Amino acid sequence: ETGVTQSPTHLIKTRGQQVTLRCSSQSGHNTVSWYQQALGQGPQFIFQYYREEENGRGNFPPRFSGLQFPNYSSELNVNALELDDSALYLCASSFPGEHSYEQYFGPGTRLTVT
Amino acid sequence: TQLLEQSPQFLSIQEGENLTVYCNSSSVFSSLQWYRQEPGEGPVLLVTVVTGGEVKKLKRLTFQFGDARKDSSLHITAAQPGDTGLYLCAGAGSGGGADGLTFGKGTHLIIQP
Numbered sequence: 001e002t003g004v005t006q007s008p009t010h011l012i013k014t015r016g017q018q019v020t021l022r023c024s025s026q027s028g029h030n031t032v033s034w035y036q037q038a039l040g041q042g043p044q045f046i047f048q049y050y051r052e053e054e055n056g057r058g059n060f061p062p063r064f065s066g067l068q069f070p071n072y073s074s075e076l077n078v079n080a081l082e083l084d085d086s087a088l089y090l091c092a093s094s095f096p097g098e099h100s101y102e103q104y105f106g107p108g109t110r111l112t113v114t
Numbered sequence: 115t116q117l118l119e120q121s122p123q124f125l126s127i128q129e130g131e132n133l134t135v136y137c138n139s140s141s142v143f144s145s146l147q148w149y150r151q152e153p154g155e156g157p158v159l160l161v162t163v164v165t166g167g168e169v170k171k172l173k174r175l176t177f178q179f180g181d182a183r184k185d186s187s188l189h190i191t192a193a194q195p196g197d198t199g200l201y202l203c204a205g206a207g208s209g210g211g212a213d214g215l216t217f218g219k220g221t222h223l224i225i226q227p
Contacts, residue, residue, distance in 0.1 A: 004156070033214060042118075042202050043157070045214025056212035090156050101145050101206035103215060105156030 002027045004106035006091050012112045013081050021076045021109045023091030031100055032074040034066060035090040037108070043090055049074055050096055078111075086113045116141040118205055120218035128226050130192055135201055135221040138185045143205035146179055146186045147215065151200040193225045 005024045013019050025032050031050045035043035045058035049068035063079040072093070078085055088110050092103035118139045127133055137146070145164045149157035161170050163179035163186060170177045174197075176189040186203055200222050204215040 035214075035217075040219070042204075042217030042219050043215075044217070048212055048214060050212070056214060058214050092156075100212065101215060102147065102159060102162055104159060105149075107154070107156050 004091055004093050004104055006089075006106040006109050008109060009107070010110045010112075012114065015081055015083060015113055017081050018077065018079045019081060019111060021078075021089050021091075021111070023074045023076070023093075023106060025072045025074070025091075025093035026104050029093035029095055029104070030072045031094045031096050032068055032072065033092045033094070033103060034074070034076045035092065035105075036060075036085075037088040037090055038084075039087070046076070081113045083113050086111060116143070116205065116207065116216045118203055118216055118218035120201075120203060120221050122221060123219065124222045124224075126224040126226065127193060129194055132189070132191050133193055133223070134187055134189045135223070136185070136187050137203035137218055139205065140184065141205070142183050143216075144183075144208050145206045146183070147204045147206070148177055148186070148188055149202045149204060151202060151220070157202055193223075195225045195227050198223060198225050 007022045033048040034046040037043040048056040052068045065077045067075045088108040090108045092105045094100045094103045148160045151157040161177045166181045166183045168179045174191045200220045202220045204217045207213040
């Protein structure tokens with residue numbers, strides 16, 4: 001069974017640029033969620049994708065957007081990067097329905113905005 | 115806004131000691147998960163508790179969900195250096211995963227040999 005994978009591992013961008021992060025879900029999982037974890041904090045929910053549509057969103061501005069593909073993999077796009085966007089971005093996959101809260105995380109992408 | 119507060123924030127103890135960490139909220143959660151996260155890695159799911167008053171054991175780890183489903187505790191017996199890590203509690207709302215999990219800030223645990 002393949003776990004959740006994310007790429008790239010690390011990324012350095014300049015303020016104002018755009019970034020795309022990628023995630024492959026654990027085999028058998030068709031729901032993907034993205035979280036932002038700032039240093040010293042717990043992860044914060046950005047949004048969730050199911051059947052290629054966003055079906056839940058946290059308190060993040062529209063410049064955070066995503067996609068889910070037919071193979072359940074997903075992308076997180078962030079436009080107009082700000083210094084505060086520096087964080088570990090975590091992707092998590094899960095089954096839909098009553099156990100969708102049991103989320104399995106990838107290793108994350110460390111984004112640094114300078 | 116649902117918030118989860120974890121205590122203590124930091125804990126450093128000797129191998130063989132027992133410890134308890136707490137996760138408290140003023141909100142009711144439909145379920146609560148505990149995760150462990152090591153540096154440079156994503157959180158790893160340890161357990162899910164769903165029913166008020168539920169107790170689950172995972173080897174030397176005992177997890178309890180409060181009767182009112184607002185709080186939880188994690189007790190480790192005879193801690194070992196391999197237990198070192200960041201322990202995170204996370205609550206799910208009535209919408210399940212679609213609402214996302216609400217995480218606490220975590221308890222940094224160091225077990226010294």
